[in-house]
Amino acid sequence: MSEYWSPKPLYRSVVLILDGLGDRPVPELGGRTPLQVARKPTLDSLAAEGVTGIMDVIEPGVRPGTDTGHMALFGYDPYRFYPGRGPLEAAGIGVELKPGDVALRANFATVREEGGRLIVVDRRAGRIRGEDAEALTRYLNERIGSVDDVRVSFHHATAHRLVVVLRGDSLSPRVSDSDPGTAREGEPVREVKPLTNDPESERTARILWKLLLRAHEELERCPVNEERVKRGLLPANAVLTRGAGMVPYGIVPFREQFGATAYLVAEEATVLGVARILGIEGEIPGGSTADLDTDLDAIFNRALDAYRRGYEFVFIHVKGTDIAGHDAKPLEKARFIERVDEAFAGFLSRIDRGKTIVAVTADHSTPCTVRDHSGDPVPLLINGPGVRRDDVTSFDEISCARGGLGRIRGVNLVRILLDLMNKPIMFGE
Missing domain, CATH: 3.40.720.10 (Alkaline Phosphatase, subunit A)
Structure with missing residues (x-):
């Protein structure tokens, strides 16, 4: 000993x-x-x-x-x-995580609907920052508290960046990125998929994709984005995720x-x-x-x-x-x-x-x-x-x-x- x-x-x-x-x-x-x-x-x-x-x-x-x-x-x-990077980003901005929480890095982004898909116009929403980004984060937290039985929270980081945290039972960080990356603007938002063949990964991927579609719907009608469009700015009408991770036990x-x-x-x-x-x-x-x-x-x-x-x-x-x-x-x-x-x-x-x-x-x-x-x-x-x-x-x-x-x-x-x-x-x- x-x-x-x-x-x-x-x-x-x-x-x-x-x-x-x-x-x-x-x-x-x-x-x-x-x-x-x-x-x-x-x-x-x-x-x-x-x-x-x-x-x-x-x-x-x-x-x-x-x-x-x-x-x-x-x-x-x-x-x-x-x-994984998601929990590190969360901890770096002071978000307290528990073992079993799944945290993801994310961006506010601008998308357009085309043929039933969401096409990425600008994955940083014109490099949105400051009060607009903070207000959009509050807006999402006010309107989306959970998806199915999983608690959801959004946390503004720097400029266009934020952190998404999922808290619930039987979650997994083994899910794909929805962010197609900078070099692939003009391509669709990627549907979140499980990276391993197990119930936890499949469940987490399904919940996260449902969350991102819901976030798009809410952001589309957010007054902050309406004002941004009037000012000639890109709306931040989507959230793109990457780098899912889980604090290990x-x-x-x-x-x-x-x-x-x-x-x-x-x-x-x-x-x-x-x-x-x-x-x-x-x-x-x-x-x-x-x-x-x-x-x-x-x-x-x-x-x-x-x-x-x-x-x-x-x-x-x-x-x-x-x-x-x-x-x-x-x-x-x-x-x-x-x-x-x-x-x-x-x-x-x-x-x-x-x-x-x-x-x-x-x-x-x-x-x-x-x-x-x-x-x-x-x-x-x-x-x-x-x-x-x-x-x-x-x-x-x-x-x-x-x-x-x-x-x-x-x-x-x-x-x-x-x-x-x-x-x-x-x-x-």
Whole structure:
């Protein structure tokens, strides 16, 4: 039976996660990665005074999503616990879900009726946002409370986006998307179908399709849409769904699972949603843009506040490195790493380094030459009291491969940090 063993002194951990940090050699950088090119005295010093390694966030060769990557970094196996994007979107905007709820990402859209089918004119309804979108969400909730014996709720997210939640018995997330996708505007709304041959999937698909037809009928006569047409705007007369998921049974909240409190400062709702489903508190700070122009001082100031409030784990998520990788901008990726290095130095100067384990890593690689996530391992450094030093002196993908941590998986990180914090999970006597 496992138990927590807590000798003195006890330490805390700060984990900096640079989204998409890992890269591959870039020809225009002389065959080096942006991390190798960047001037980063803080990160290099942490590596030189600590231990390094590389990490397969999920497993070798598997391309992590930002969502599954963070789930692994928080210590939970995504193969077992990943709920799908719908529940993450819901949790990210503060919707409380229960195990068994089915949540879906959705858009307000513009459709027209043609030959008995609904044809997608604009899957974002002219990028509707603000009060119109919020009013339409309220309108749907006032008029559609349930379908058959399943409770239904709509929750406005950002701009044209919303979340649809189904709550009832014998539901399944294994249903198809009704959203045909951006490249297929002009095609019909796709009828929701079960993806597996079981009663729960068939029932859920039938109820969801009935719900979407009902939503179209209600939105067609909504006064908000009548006013939008008068103003020369597209009506938001349909809801398109995708990414159905279900919160799995058996998730033990982070504090119970690992015996430690945790807080996340994140730059996007998906990452915050992962944290909330796992019972980790968190926020998206004002000033963060999830892009290269983000306010790094705002991010680290909020992280410092969490640290001073006594959380034992403080996770810090920064997005810009991933954006530069997707945009194939290696020099901008290197420059952004330099900005992070400087801002992180300021943060580290204001915490108790003698009682803190510091880790720096990534949720996945986003090579500039690929412009997408890849299965390449990511670099990892751990620094702090009691940490064994290796002979690596630079924090980058190639140097860290020689480090004393070797090659680990993402789900190992929290347990390694707990051990260094003198709060290991005992196995056996």
